[in-house]
Amino acid sequence: MQLQGVYTALVTPFSGGAVDFGKLGELVEMQVSAGVDGIIPVGTTGESPTLTYEEHQQVIETVVKTAAGRCQVIAGTGANSTSEAIAMTKHARAVGADATLQVTPYYNKPTQEGLYRHFSEVADQGGLPVVLYNVPGRTGVAIAIETVVRLCGNNNIVGMKEAGGSVERVSAVLDQCDITILSGDDALTLPMMAVGASGIVSVASNLIPAQMKQLTDAMLEGNWMAAQDLHRKYYPLFRDQFVETNPIPIKAAMAMAGLLEEEYRLPLCPLAPANREKLAASLKSCGIL
Numbered sequence: 001m002q003l004q005g006v007y008t009a010l011v012t013p014f015s016g017g018a019v020d021f022g023k024l025g026e027l028v029e030m031q032v033s034a035g036v037d038g039i040i041p042v043g044t045t046g047e048s049p050t051l052t053y054e055e056h057q058q059v060i061e062t063v064v065k066t067a068a069g070r071c072q073v074i075a076g077t078g079a080n081s082t083s084e085a086i087a088m089t090k091h092a093r094a095v096g097a098d099a100t101l102q103v104t105p106y107y108n109k110p111t112q113e114g115l116y117r118h119f120s121e122v123a124d125q126g127g128l129p130v131v132l133y134n135v136p137g138r139t140g141v142a143i144a145i146e147t148v149v150r151l152c153g154n155n156n157i158v159g160m161k162e163a164g165g166s167v168e169r170v171s172a173v174l175d176q177c178d179i180t181i182l183s184g185d186d187a188l189t190l191p192m193m194a195v196g197a198s199g200i201v202s203v204a205s206n207l208i209p210a211q212m213k214q215l216t217d218a219m220l221e222g223n224w225m226a227a228q229d230l231h232r233k234y235y236p237l238f239r240d241q242f243v244e245t246n247p248i249p250i251k252a253a254m255a256m257a258g259l260l261e262e263e264y265r266l267p268l269c270p271l272a273p274a275n276r277e278k279l280a281a282s283l284k285s286c287g288i289l
Helices: 021-034 052-068 080-093 111-126 145-151 167-176 186-194 209-220 226-242 247-258 273-285
Strands: 006-010 038-040 073-076 100-105 130-134 157-162 179-183 199-202
Touching: 006 209, 021 038, 021 052, 021 157, 021 209, 052 073, 052 080, 052 179, 073 080, 080 100, 100 111, 111 130, 111 145, 130 145, 145 167, 157 167, 157 186, 167 179, 179 186, 186 199, 186 209, 186 226, 199 209, 209 226, 247 273
Parallel strands: 006 038, 006 199, 038 073, 073 100, 100 130, 130 157, 157 179, 179 199
Antiparallel strands: none
């Protein structure tokens, strides 16, 4: 499975407390029309912790059905229970997902041996290519480079989303094994791709999918100046989409742009007024509003 370019970590739209599946379909069409390489439903940005199992599965089904093979769909089916991750991954395979994004098990903080066994079991039993998701700021534990190297021996593990905030770690991993790496931070797309990453799992592309596609295409083509221009133009968005916990700011920004109704599920709540003003100013400086 080839992984490269821009993969949108899709938000989950709500209306009146329920998942808005009609709007979800519209957002998928927007992404496909912009030419993204893939869509990742029900990850961190998709508010997976507050979706019921049934909603989680329905979101994946809706995204797969709407995308209809026009781009890859990498389903977020990770869990802090190995058996649960396997079950969710089997469902994603049954409805037609192309791969699974597997977050490091959270809260229970497994050892590196536990991580190795967890990801190996999902890869062996889930039936889908696995993209590892290293995000220690969310999960409390990182996938050590040595563990990544061990996991590279499993043919069903095809890539890793690197959201640890370290460009140097990309070089360190690629120095020891051949695995496809996708940046997990929009602001690090350019430098991570410069040292060997193949693309980005993007939050910003919920709002600017075509522009993020242009940035990754420019990097893959070696057009550094064009990529740098795009990075500089949209850096205020990259920065301020994390002015509060993701996905609060990106959903607020999308609402400002008229793309969805701004609604969250507790414990997530709307932006503080001062941060809303800061975000709006950044969107204006980028030419989005």
